[in-house]
Amino acid sequence: MLHIRELSLAFGKGAVPVLEGLSLDLQAGEFMSLIGPSGCGKSTLLRAITGLQKPSAGAVSLDVSPDEVAFLFQDDALLPWRSVRDNVALGLRNRGTRKAQARREADGWLAAVGLEGYGDRWPRQLSGGQRKRVAIAQCLALRPRVLLMDEPFASLDAIVRHYLTEDLMSWVERENLTVLMVTHDLEEAIALSDRVLLMGNGPRARIKGHFQVPLSRPRDLVGVRTEPAFRDLARDLWSALSEEVGPMSSTRPDLKVVNE
Amino acid sequence: MSMKWLGVYARRALALAVVLAIWESLAANGYVDPFYMPPPSAIGAIVVDQFASGDIWPHLQATFGAALLGLALGILFGIFLGFVAALIPYLAELLEPVMAMLNAIPRVILAPLFIIWLGIGIGSKVALSFILVVVLTFFAVYNGIRDVDQRLVERVRTLGGGRLVLVREVYIPSVVAWVMGNLKVAVGFAFTGAVVGEFVAASRGLGYLLSYAQSTYNASLTMALIFLVMVFVLFLFTLAGMLERYLLRWKGS
Ligand SMILES: Nc1ncnc2c1ncn2[C@@H]1O[C@H](COP(=O)(O)OP(=O)(O)O)[C@@H](O)[C@H]1O
Ligand SMILES: [Mg+2]
Numbered sequence: 394m395l396h397i398r399e400l401s402l403a404f405g406k407g408a409v410p411v412l413e414g415l416s417l418d419l420q421a422g423e424f425m426s427l428i429g430p431s432g433c434g435k436s437t438l439l440r441a442i443t444g445l446q447k448p449s450a451g452a453v454s455l456d457v458s459p460d461e462v463a464f465l466f467q468d469d470a471l472l473p474w475r476s477v478r479d480n481v482a483l484g485l486r487n488r489g490t491r492k493a494q495a496r497r498e499a500d501g502w503l504a505a506v507g508l509e510g511y512g513d514r515w516p517r518q519l520s521g522g523q524r525k526r527v528a529i530a531q532c533l534a535l536r537p538r539v540l541l542m543d544e545p546f547a548s549l550d551a552i553v554r555h556y557l558t559e560d561l562m563s564w565v566e567r568e569n570l571t572v573l574m575v576t577h578d579l580e581e582a583i584a585l586s587d588r589v590l591l592m593g594n595g596p597r598a599r600i601k602g603h604f605q606v607p608l609s610r611p612r613d614l615v616g617v618r619t620e621p622a623f624r625d626l627a628r629d630l631w632s633a634l635s636e637e638v639g640p641m642s643s644t645r646p647d648l649k650v651v652n653e
Numbered sequence: 654m655s656m657k658w659l660g661v662y663a664r665r666a667l668a669l670a671v672v673l674a675i676w677e678s679l680a681a682n683g684y685v686d687p688f689y690m691p692p693p694s695a696i697g698a699i700v701v702d703q704f705a706s707g708d709i710w711p712h713l714q715a716t717f718g719a720a721l722l723g724l725a726l727g728i729l730f731g732i733f734l735g736f737v738a739a740l741i742p743y744l745a746e747l748l749e750p751v752m753a754m755l756n757a758i759p760r761v762i763l764a765p766l767f768i769i770w771l772g773i774g775i776g777s778k779v780a781l782s783f784i785l786v787v788v789l790t791f792f793a794v795y796n797g798i799r800d801v802d803q804r805l806v807e808r809v810r811t812l813g814g815g816r817l818v819l820v821r822e823v824y825i826p827s828v829v830a831w832v833m834g835n836l837k838v839a840v841g842f843a844f845t846g847a848v849v850g851e852f853v854a855a856s857r858g859l860g861y862l863l864s865y866a867q868s869t870y871n872a873s874l875t876m877a878l879i880f881l882v883m884v885f886v887l888f889l890f891t892l893a894g895m896l897e898r899y900l901l902r903w904k905g906s
Binding site for chain 2: 445458463464470474487488515531535625
């Protein structure tokens with residue numbers, strides 16, 4: 394679905410590349426998580442995939458049109474001067490849907506993420522979790538086949554985060570979305586993914602390891618954490634990560650240790 | 654409006670009434686010389702007489718005309734130049750030092766020059782208002798566009814928005830926000846420009862009347878005119894505030 398070949402990316406000519414010779418393949422319908430030390434270039438990689446950042450070398454290719462890729466950002470910045478409805482309608486309007494029609498559809502997507510009747514509000518009138526839901530509605534309204542997410546729930550409290558994750562996963566399963574998610578939460582990565590990729594330290598970062606999650610989907614997001622396979626993988630992944638971040642490295646892992 | 658605010662207004666009105674009453678009685682009992690410090694009643698009488706006789710109208714018209722024209726042109730050109738400078742780096746290289754210099758000097762010192770260039774008519778007053786407002790607006794827009802929230806730009810781009818959509822959804826609303834944030838200051842500047850211009854050389858306008866009142870040592874007319882300018886500027890402030898609250902309603906209070 395998504396193929397990255399020997400991707401290199403430097404900020405400015407002559408600078409040390411953040412990413413170098415990075416390759417990965419994402420199968421259709423696969424849920425892949427990307428973990429790695431803080432500052433190694435995970436966000437940069439996602440930005441290169443969406444075209445927000447131009448690679449210096451290598452290629453990113455998609456089996457679908459770029460219109461079918463949605464990007465859920467880490468922060469929940471919405472256009473503060475547009476109503477919640479118009480924020481969701483924007484993507485549809487950009488595709489030529491007429492204003493009235495786009496707004497009607499936007500209301501439908503808001504209802505789908507549990508924000509029925511919130512269309513007339515300004516973004517500042519919503520809580521952090523609600524703004525995240527609006528951002529999800531913005532993505533879903535594009536009817537994407539591929540969903541890219543950059544630490545989507547990092548700023549939310551545990552309860553909001555749990556329900557949002559469940560809702561999002563039900564969308565992923567229903568629409569059979571192909572997902573690439575950056576996270577710093579090792580448990581979250583294992584619980585949601587088919588495969589976890591470990592990215593090495595930057596600069597010149599690349600993929601250092603692939604970990605297949607031997608559990609079928611859809612999963613019970615709470616129950617899965619007690620499965621032996623889950624705990625074994627968590628241990629493997631953690632030791633691989635510690636090795637990568639390393640005691641001699643000055644970068645500290647921004648990872649959550651699995652409670653043992 | 655809540656009772657609390659009514660209370661605040663009532664207390665302010667009361668304080669004003671007390672000050673005016675003391676002032677009036679000091680003048681009436683000869684403690685202050687009315688030649689220098691005319692009582693509020695005398696000032697009020699002049700204001701009423703100016704309107705009753707209709708003498709004030711051409712002057713009001715001249716000052717308002719110059720100030721509003723200078724304000725409108727200043728804002729339009731300020732936005733235009735700010736946009737252009739933010740989008741075309743070469744032009745910014747040329748424009749920025751000029752604007753920075755104009756920003757650093759007290760721009761009213763240009764009044765004599767504008768009168769030499771444009772005569773004592775309305776043109777020189779509009780020019781002074783304009784130059785005061787345009788520099789203010791230019792910097793609001795130029796700096797604003799340069800630090801427009803890049804997250805919003807990226808958001809709109811990933812939602813499939815091109816250049817036009819970016820301008821419509823991000824840049825224009827941002828510019829409106831910055832211009833509105835400066836609108837009250839701009840109104841004050843526009844009046845300063847018009848009145849100072851008239852004060853230096855004119856045949857009409859509140860500034861011209863002020864200069865006439867000063868040259869004839871007419872303190873009551875001077876104070877009456879100062880009062881009028883205050884009232885009109887406050888009135889325009891209120892209008893500007895209403896416009897700001899409407900256009901920036903997404904910000905809340
Ligand atoms: N716009 C930029 N200009 C220069 N360097 C950048 C820019 N964005 C990110 N970087 C650098 O690239 C590296 C990777 O950043 P990022 O992709 O945000 O890391 P991660 O998301 O893995 O924490 C960091 O060292 C960061 O300082
Ligand atoms: Mg990041």
